[in-house]
Amino acid sequence: MPAVDDTALSLPAVTAALLERLRVQLASGQPDWKDSGAPEAHIPVERYFSPEVWQAELQGLFRPLPLIAAHSSELAPGQVLAHDGFGVPLLLSRDTDGRVRCFLNVCRHRGMRLVQAADGAQPRNSVVCPYHGWTYRLDGQLRHMLHAESFDSCPKGARDLVPVPCAERHGLLWVVPDAGGSIDLEAFLGGLNAELPFFGIEQLRHFRTVEAEYPANWKLIIDAFLESYHIRVLHQDTIYPFFSDGFTSAARFGPHIHSLVARRAAQEWAADPGSEPPATIEGLSRLATTSQVIFPNTVTIFHPDYLSLITVYPTGAESLRWTHRILIPASKATPDWTPHWEKTFRLIEQGVFQKEDIHCAIGIQRGLKTGANRHVTAGRIEQGLAWFHDQVRQRTEPHLQNVGATVNAQASTPTTSTPKPESGVPL
Ligand code: FES
Ligand SMILES: [Fe+2]
Structure with missing residues (x-):
């Protein structure tokens, strides 16, 4: 292996x-x-x-959940990588010390996309917006803007890239594609941390x-x-x-x-x-x-x-x-x-x-x-499906308040160990 x-x-x-x-x-x-x-x-x-x-x-x-955006080897030190896989434009960066960060791939001036996903990982000292040239460091800080004196409502730090929770663990780059979210892989992966x-x-x-x-x-x-x-x-x-x-x-x-x-x-x-x-x-x-x-x-x-x-x-x-x-x-x-x-x-x-x-x-x-x-x-030989769909159901149910009974009215997998092959479990 x-x-x-x-x-x-x-x-x-x-x-x-x-x-x-x-x-x-x-x-x-x-x-x-x-x-x-x-x-x-x-x-x-x-x-x-x-x-x-x-x-x-x-x-x-x-x-809300951590999702795997890439393998660690896809982003070398000093590189940036745009990621569009999760419906939110993301920009991953790894600084020369090896630290990975993630931001919304959105310029803080008028919102232009900063890096194209089709370009793959690219070596960059900084990220320059292709529209008017606002320039960001790999840690997200706004470093330079042309005609800066034109923007008086822009105190230092207010126009840095918007960070998105991310972490590197088990050789994988994880993100929570919500700028207001948080990430805790220790808790999220639980016992899988010891196996991986x-x-x-x-x-x-x-x-x-x-x-x-x-x-x-x-x-x-x-x-x-x-x-x-x-x-x-x-x-x-x-x-x-x-x-x-x-x-x-x-x-x-x-x-x-x-x-x-x-x-x-x-x-x-x-x-x-x-x-x-x-x-x-x-x-x-x-x-x-x-x-x-x-x-x-x-x-x-x-x-x-x-x-x-x-x-x-x-x-x-x-x-x-x-x-x-x-x-x-x-x-x-x-x-x-x-x-x-x-x-x-x-x-x-x-x-x-x-x-x-x-x-x-x-x-x-x-x-x-x-x-x-x-x-x-x-079937009983396919029990993994029951486990998975039960988890999906539990986590989506709170967001399904206004949906019809067929979709929303569910029962959980029973915890009993008594065999009940004759009765199916609706999930
Ligand atoms: S939109 Fe990025 S510099 Fe203007
Ligand atoms: Fe298969």
Whole structure:
């Protein structure tokens, strides 16, 4: 695996427990979902196309929560990077001491956009507005304005760039795209903070990003990465040969979901009572593919030798922006490896994600309003969907006060451990 080449660590506690759960499941042939007691869940179809739900999600999720804007390697010291992915024009900067800041990408004179996103990360000593030349330092301070004597109502500091909460952690740049918001990643990530370092995201290098818009609700993409039930059929000719059918173990850290999906190689390992748990990420990746949904809109997939970092954003109730970054080991970020990564990227982005997972999200969206289904059903084998939609519901409900009963009247996932397979859970 990419991150920690040749470095032996012990598995973090929850990941180790999940791997042990996989071993037990594989050795017994009895997947966890069979006796988990979790009922199937029913998600009202309106959740996937209602403009009111979309607006409530913007207010309850996409403005107040920390979102992942980029990998650390995308912004070098002395660079700036415009980011438009979250519906708010943002400008990230890293000063020569390495500190990352984020601002609204809006000039304090007459509001011109300062840096174009299409330009990518650029080395800058300062940011100069293309309209009248107001000039800002990378810490956001207004440094220079032409004909400054023309602006008498401008005390020092009053026209600095507007800061947006941001932080760098686990090799990722996080922002809260609301100038009035605040960020506390320690609290937000909770127990995930202890798991993530093992996966070494910080040591990876950005290779490529693909951005695209698709006519589907953003949650359909997250749904696709919350269950391994579909791998056997949808990915039959692509990735299924590497996986065991239906053996997954998952844990929740607050709203975040951390899961391991058993690979075929784990079968032999689990059958041998003397086999040790792996001590490295390379060893873990031979046995299981780790994936996380970092709430609300990021998916990590730790492939055997690289990381897919996927972010989705709702550009409308029925449209999303897909951003897929491939992050590779630093030791393989050299020109001679480029053809290998180009091919890898094509296979996973175009072959698996676009033709298979995204294709299904778009296919589902087209049928949601037909009346064929009042709910989307998630079986007990797809419990991650129930967890995720329950979190979304809880956080959007306060913003849905004026919406009709179908969308708004929901029940939470019961905490009982009594199996109730006959009764679905409306979410
Ligand atoms: S709008 Fe930026 S200097 Fe005028
Ligand atoms: Fe998939």
